[in-house]
């Protein structure tokens with residue numbers, strides 16, 4: 001007796017995919033400008049580099065010509081931090097690692113917590129404390145300069161002016177820098193936004209073209225910092241997409257509730273992505289729902305269900321529901337199907353087995369899914385708003401029953 005088998009990849013898309021990295025060639029004026037890292041009180045910055053050169057400018061940002069700055073460079077094959085913060089009455093320096101110009105990838109993590117700042121290269125860490133006067137903050141206002149200072153930067157805007165010459169002469173960086181992500185300590189780490197670049201090229205080496213280690217249709221992704229198999233949509237997981245993903249077998253006697261955590265909840269608001277594999281012989285029932293635990297003023301929700309053997313999505317952002325129907329495609333044929341629902345603000349799309357089956361735009365001006373009070377994700381069932389809504393006052397038992405049928 002088979003109810004429904006579901007594999008969920010509930011992913012809360014926050015940003016774009018990791019970048020493939022920038023190659024700094026021989027152009028002495030090469031640079032890349034990213035949106036600044038706000039490390040005022042605390043936060044984390046991570047990136048990867050690979051070079052054969054023992055000296056080179058890596059990363060710099062400052063308070064636009066006053067006195068505070070943070071600067072990371074390679075010096076005789078070691079990673080060096082120079083930091084001026086607070087009232088700038090001292091320059092903190094750190095050296096970490098050695099023989100880093102070995103043509104291999106190295107991962108750098110900088111962490112700030114008030115007076116304390118640490119730098120980690122691969123597995124080695126060194127840290128420093130600010131002992132000077134003033135508040136224990138690093139006031140940063142500029143963009144994050146990577147691999148060099150843009151030639152058009154005004155000299156007076158640099159808090160550490162000699163950086164300008166260093167970056168163009170002795171400390172010119174040659175090599176690759178990738179995977180720059182940062183966080184200000186409140187939000188999760190996110191890929192830094194590239195604002196401008198010149199003299200660089202995309203991607204460093206493409207290890208994906210040299211090895212095909214991803215099985216079962218997994219896609220090799222080279223984020224330079226890392227080469228990995230993207231098993232999304234394959235029903236397999238693990239390093240090489242060889243391990244069959246754990247599935248949930250719902251025989252009709254229960255449902256699964258996920259508590260959406262506070263950080264993810266925000267990501268759901270502008271964008272949503274829900275994807276799962278399913279296999280069933282049943283024709284009706286709720287597969288997925290996202291809703292507040294309580295009936296609230298917004299009453300926004302996302303519901304994915306099966307109706308007459310076809311996928312049906314219902315979404316309400318507070319301006320009335322929009323229904324997307326996977327017309328024609330019967331998914332209750334006892335074979336695996338890959339269902340993806342995605343939304344970016346008001347644009348929504350339903351894909352079944354990698355094909356777009358329905359798309360649309362939400363009515364009204366609202367573009368956020370507000371499920372603020374204890375949002376929950378229900379798998380193979382629903383509670384609260386759906387059972388209170390008379391148009392869908394099927395009891396939970398009814399819903400489960402519809403999943404217990406089958407062969």
Ligand SMILES: *[C@@H]1O[C@H](CO)[C@@H](O)[C@H](O)[C@H]1NC(C)=O
Nearest residue numbers: 093094095096097125126127
């Ligand atoms: C940490 O940095 C300081 C200051 O640059 C340096 O003197 C010291 O050797 C470094 N420690 C390690 C373990 O690398």
Ligand SMILES: *[C@@H]1O[C@H](CO)[C@@H](O)[C@H](O)[C@H]1NC(C)=O
Nearest residue numbers: 040041042043113184185186
């Ligand atoms: C980190 O800094 C933010 C403000 O930028 C603050 O709200 C948060 O409480 C800080 N976190 C810690 C652990 O100090």
Ligand SMILES: *[C@@H]1O[C@H](CO)[C@@H](O)[C@H](O)[C@H]1NC(C)=O
Nearest residue numbers: 033150152195196197198199
């Ligand atoms: C981007 O860089 C180019 C030089 O490569 C420069 O001319 C342009 O002004 C820069 N754009 C911005 C928005 O700073």
Ligand SMILES: *[C@@H]1O[C@H](CO)[C@@H](O)[C@H](O)[C@H]1NC(C)=O
Nearest residue numbers: 211212213214238239240242
């Ligand atoms: C993945 O493939 C690589 C290259 O073929 C191999 O070296 C590695 O052992 C495989 N890993 C797993 C977990 O199968």
Ligand SMILES: *[C@@H]1O[C@H](CO)[C@@H](O)[C@H](O)[C@H]1NC(C)=O
Nearest residue numbers: 001003250251252253254404
């Ligand atoms: C489903 O599984 C539960 C737990 O194993 C069991 O108690 C229940 O009787 C099963 N229900 C059906 C309809 O098979």
Ligand SMILES: *[C@@H]1O[C@H](CO)[C@@H](O)[C@H](O)[C@H]1NC(C)=O
Nearest residue numbers: 265266267268269270271368
């Ligand atoms: C959602 O979009 C609004 C408007 O552009 C923006 O202010 C807000 O930060 C976004 N929320 C998230 C969590 O990205």
Ligand SMILES: *[C@@H]1O[C@H](CO)[C@@H](O)[C@H](O)[C@H]1NC(C)=O
Nearest residue numbers: 387389390391392393394395
């Ligand atoms: C809701 O359920 C009640 C009790 O089962 C039933 O009497 C009523 O007709 C249902 N309402 C609708 C709109 O289906």
